[in-house]
Amino acid sequence: MATPDFEIKSSVLTVRLGGNLTHVESPAALFQAAQNLETKKISVLTEGLKAWDSTLVSILFELQNISHARKIGFEAKGLPQGLARLLALAQAVPQHVDKVVVEKEPLLDRLGSWGINLFNIFLKGWHFTAENLAALGRFATGKTAARKVDFLFALEDCGPKALGIVSLISFMVGLILAFVGAIQLKTFGAQVYVASLVTIGMIRIMGAIMAGIIMAGRTGASFAATLGTMQVNEEIDALKTMGVPVSEFLVLPRLAALVIAMPILTMLADFMGMLGGAFVGVLLLDIPAVEYWRYSWQAWGLTNFFVGLFHGFVFGFIISLCGCYYGINSGRNADGVGVATTKAVVAGIVWMIIATGFITFCCERLGI
């Protein structure tokens, strides 16, 4: 393989360029010679150089850098015009040196800043929530910057377009619930209580949770990705500088749409889950349809139903607030949007579970 010849004579490193010098691999020996403390000057001679490419330029550039760093002389004679020009161009702007030095904090300090950070994040989240709840109040009276079309688009997206997937998944969950329940109840010969089990399970909590998890993955993620991309495209900056409140213009339509849609989706999930249970009960466990219906009806209670709806309503808030919050605070590149979407879904699900625990505790205390 072609490589430039070189020799060291009386402290001068002479590099000879000749022949075909294309696709030259990095000559480690040459750079070592240049770094050698004996070397006091680097001289490049060109004789009969026929062909060259960027690899040769990069080697000369590196030699030049070494000579600068070691403060020794560098001269190049007879370089082809183009090569000389590229070399000059590469040296035109001095190397950028970063002056930012990050000092490592002691452990206690780091723990402290971590705590303060966490507190600030909670505070920021709380402000965001409060701001949007207030905006939702104004939205109800129609005095906001939110556009009706945005609201209708969001409503369509998290309403009619989500019906299929919510129906399918809740039907399957009802089915599974019935199967698993039947195995246990069979041992007591109490198979018919499968109906009660599925009904109570679905309407009190499972319907809302299933709808919530589906919507967090589907709509919460989409909110975060949309708003994150708007952040990347400087659309959110434009809104802010125009004085349009971001929470009203972007968050509110989505928040309102999901808060309206979630209870309805919850009802749908309840119904489809019960249907799934009936499918197993009547067709596979041979429980007479009338019996199944009677036990379901006995288990069905208005309280359970409303507790389920309330869950759905709260989940609507949580999912849309998480999606919008992480979208608006997304990083300004493709990666940032990905991270924001992940966080929106994870945070949405975690807060939903926390809320469920809290509501269940309250119901228990209140004896509901």
Added chain:
Amino acid sequence: MTTDKIVAKNLQVAYGPKVIIKTADFAVKQNDIFIIMGGSGSGKSSLLRVLTGLMPPAKGTFWVDGTDYPAADDETKLEIMKKVGILYQSGGLFSSMTLAENVALPLQKYTDYSPATIDELVNLKLALVGLNGYNDYYPAEISGGMKKRAGLARALALDPEIVYFDEPSAGLDPISSTRLDNLMKDINQSLGTTLVVVTHELDSIFAIGTNGIFLDAASKSLTAHGNPHDLLKNPPNETVYNFLTRGKEDEKTA
């Protein structure tokens, strides 16, 4: 003798039924700095998308180094695209990689140079565009103009024979813009690279252009073909004249 690097014949550019350029015939010669001129919306970026293989021509075809590009098989297309560098309007850098990794990517993919050689080439390319020492920065951490220059460093990584530029000087200050013009000229002359440049900048057009075409939005066609200086001397029609003199006329009357 100069040879034709890119030849387009009866080339039509369209998005589905929406025709942007009815028909275009032109030839880019080896070592040209070929300027694609035209008003906003005249289809310059769309033409570039066709020439870089991102979109098939609606009708007609074009040859790169004598090969019918749209008709070629995937392997031939890849071989041709290896000889081509592209600078996208906003840089097109991969945001999850540092500048050095961005520039190294085509080298790692298409050459068998050792890591040390690749490192040196990356250093050189970044230094050529004035980003010496920015190796470990992420695209999100540098300015718009720097992104553009880093994109150029990546476009130059493989010593391409043809480099396409979409609005290289948009968003740059006058000094950076002139520097970029000089850089393009230097690359053109020292490496013999053919450059195809979409630009509105009159200064750039006259400073670097050796050949070019003018696209007209109203007639959806190519209304002029030649060296910008010649087009200014003998403008083939009013639109071209207005386009090429706008700045100067304004200066005179001001």
